Amino acid sequence: MEVNEHKRKIANLCRFCGKTTKLKSAKAKGNFKNEFATGYGIVIEEDNDFIHPPCVCLSCVRHFYRLRDSASRGELTSSLSNTPCSWKPHTEESSCICNKKKGDQV
Numbered sequence: 759m760e761v762n763e764h765k766r767k768i769a770n771l772c773r774f775c776g777k778t779t780k781l782k783s784a785k786a787k788g789n790f791k792n793e794f795a796t797g798y799g800i801v802i803e804e805d806n807d808f809i810h811p812p813c814v815c816l817s818c819v820r821h822f823y824r825l826r827d828s829a830s831r832g833e834l835t836s837s838l839s840n841t842p843c844s845w846k847p848h849t850e851e852s853s854c855i856c857n858k859k860k861g862d863q864v
């Protein structure tokens with residue numbers, strides 16, 4: 759498996775949860791860089807195009823909007839229990855999330 763193949767596959771995965779996105783409903787992760795940063799300490803600007811997916815799936819989009827909402831009301835967010843997927847550089851040996859089949863634990 760080539761790095762480019764990885765890049766092609768992650769184009770359809772969610773940056774946050776690692777699940778397959780439906781491209782039409784996915785949003786660019788840049789829309790949520792504040793939520794990534796304040797909620798999870800993830801700096802989107804430091805993402806690597808060859809490691810990290812570019813989009814966020816619809817259910818995570820909703821999650822981020824909820825975070826944004828409660829932040830704008832000055833509330834502490836209650837929904838930080840979601841754990842972001844950790845992305846690693848693709849190597850031949852290690853099993854990569856892009857090789858995982860539907861139903862595998864992420």
Ligand SMILES: [Zn+2]
Pocket residue numbers: 764848854855856857
């Ligand atoms: Zn991969």
Ligand SMILES: [Zn+2]
Pocket residue numbers: 772773774775776777814815816817818819
């Ligand atoms: Zn997601």
